Amino acid sequence: MLVVHDWLTDYIGDAIPSAEALEKLLTFHSFEIEGIETVAGHEVIDVDVLPNRSSDCLCHRGIAREIATLLDAPLQNDPLTKEITLAETDVIAVDIEDAKACPRFSASLMTGIKVKDSPQWLQDRLRALGQRPINNIVDATNYVMYAIGQPLHAYDADKFPQVDGKWQFSVRYAKEGEVVSLIAEGGKDEDRDITLKGTELLIVDASSNTPIGLAGVKGGRFAGVDASTTKIIIEAAHFDASLTRTTARGLGIVIDASKRFENECSRGLPMFAQQEVITLITSIAGGACQGVIDEYLEKKENPEVVVRPSAVNGLLGLSLSTPEMISLLERTGTMVTQTEDVLVCTGPWERTDLSIEVDFTEEIGRIHGLDAIESVMPATVPLTEMNARHYYSEQVREVLIDLGFSEVITSSFCKKDTVQLRNALASDKGCLRSSLTTGMHDVLDKNAGFTDLLGSTDTRVFEIGTVFDKNDNMVIEHVSLAFGLRTKVSGYTPKDDAHLLQVVTALEEKLGTKLDVTVDKAVAECNFTNVFESLPAPVAYAPVAVAQEIAYAPFSVHPAMTRDIAMWVTEGTEVIEVEKVLNGAAGDLRVRTTHVDEFSKDGRTSLAFRLVFQSMDTTLTDDEVNPIMDGVYKAATEQDWETR
């Protein structure tokens, strides 16, 4: 919710704190602030209103009321406490099919208005909210929504048929297959014709049974206000939150009006909105109100809630006195009656989120300040259960890591398998894996070429992860263990299987049980849930060493190049000294040096090294690496090492 700072002064008065001070106040007591910007000459605060407060705080008056609560100062000017002085009219008729879907519908008639551009101050405020001014009537309806949170819609009364002396609205469900034409959404040119399912609620011109808007979601072009308009009907209604959400989301339309209905703005608002908009239009477009009809079929009062001060302190970990709690609650506009040792609380009518004791507990805690809560460490108790899956997974890791295996976690999604998703993220992620083996082959193939770069002699990986299947009535899962290896960069060779079977034996010895593995091209997999469930319950976790500080460095995705160098050195020459010279000459593109061979003969030692080159930004070529190696050879020769 974008909030124009100086707009708040309309309600709070000139003593309002700065935008920066409000940021701090709201952050620690109410809402996160996304940012503060200056737009169209106004400071605009982006307030991340929480879902439970979107009923009353998606408007300037709501945010101003919240600030007043936090400052413990009353609002200087509150549109929601003004007396409604609008006269009734009988020239508008309203027929509502379902009072639950539309508990309230009001419509007012104004005559003698003159449509023109809005005054600059109003245009500026709308622009500050990122809204495009249209004309004074449309702008006024939008303005009042941003002011007090009630969506409004204006019709040209001369284009709206008046039959039998009445403008006739009805609010009814759509018929299946019925079509409604909606005004183009922002950024789109053409109006949108929508064929309805029959679950949507429509606003209809009852005289001809023509749909004129999708209730709570979007208006049509019917009886639109233009430069020639002099007589208008203004609608302010209340529509069911859940119904609005279903319709809006179903059609992919989420606009400021639907957002307010979805969040259950109070059904007490429409007449206050009528009064605000009529006052505003009178001052910027002239004319006068001829009366209003207010069909209010289903009222909803906030409940009386019993709040126990002991329970409030018990949950917050505070020791506030009862008078302190009463004062905090009254600051929010809550009506509080103290009877014996409980408080009977009724939230202010414009808030629809205060219905049980903990709702009020939260109000007390956050307005008082959550920083008052002191840390208390719960008394340590012995562990009542051990997790066998974790315990035995740790044993497996110990064995496999000692045998040179690295652990991977791969995607649970795959292209084709038994268990299919209804809504896939991508066509190659439409299913869930039923085994780890396929993924393990992919990982081995992908990594087999990295052995020089990683300084390893072969590629060994394992994974412990969930795999999925289905039975007659549900998706089922178990934990699987898979491990595999590749000794050749070119891929699997049957010799790899023999290495793998030694690993199976080592695991079986550690766990003290046979593993029922399936082996596929040097990847072994077994149902690990079956394994740990058959093993004795663990009695204590192995201690976990505190992980050492690791400074992770992003790795290059470009291929590496390998060069070998061998030389004769005087016996006794330190390998590390030789590496230092080679590395110094090889420069920044060298990412690894591996000492690969050594033997001595006739007082001399032969040393061989493998140097790996890689760039963060590009794929290296011979033209780049060869001159570097020339330099490395030269450096070795200068040390009187005989390269060969």
Next chain:
Amino acid sequence: MQKGHQHPLTQMISEINSIFSEIGFVFAEGPEAETEHYNFDQLNFPPDHPARDMQDTFFFRQKDTSEPMVLRTHTSPVQARYMESHEPPIRVIVPGKVFRNEATDATHEAQFHQLEGLYVDKGVHMGHLKGTIEHFFSKFFGSETEIRFRPSFFPFVEPGVEIDMMLKGSDSKLANKWIEVMGAGMVHPNVLRDAGVDPEVYSGFAFGMGIDRLAVMKYGINDVRDLYTGDLRFINQF
């Protein structure tokens, strides 16, 4: 033989378990293929809550399941499952994989790991939440840690808070600044009641945080997707 490397996420889960098991928190688990009942209903999500939208949740095909099932969107369903099968006092942590149907980028993956915590007993209050989280981060980052609450909202807690942490007196690059780390709150009475725990007798706190995000903080990982590619150029750094 050169030793292999442990994945940073399982390494962190071991450390997390070690810290919490010392103070009596049980390592609990639940299914990744979860019923809508546990993923949403038991956690006080209204039937038409936006979180149930298709764009956030992976659903299984209706013809495969007799009741609606999803890939769990959080580890919180285990709260309800554990409370149904155990009497308070309850102390659990739930580290595990979760799924969101969201576009992926360097800070978002469709699968990631979450750490859930739950403590239900007589007289549990927000001070206990603060003390427990401070204890955890102080141990995990090896340096005195302060935390603070900011108001927030999650359907399954009330009051709900965001938690920021600050490492103190450390030379880590994370030190001396507030970092948003998790959502938490006091377990909503509807959640307790629906899981068979009397909210008039017991109260509890719950918290949830991304373990992947913890890896980003601790190791400076620049792309969370690297955690799930099986690329040893990544894994071998740990």
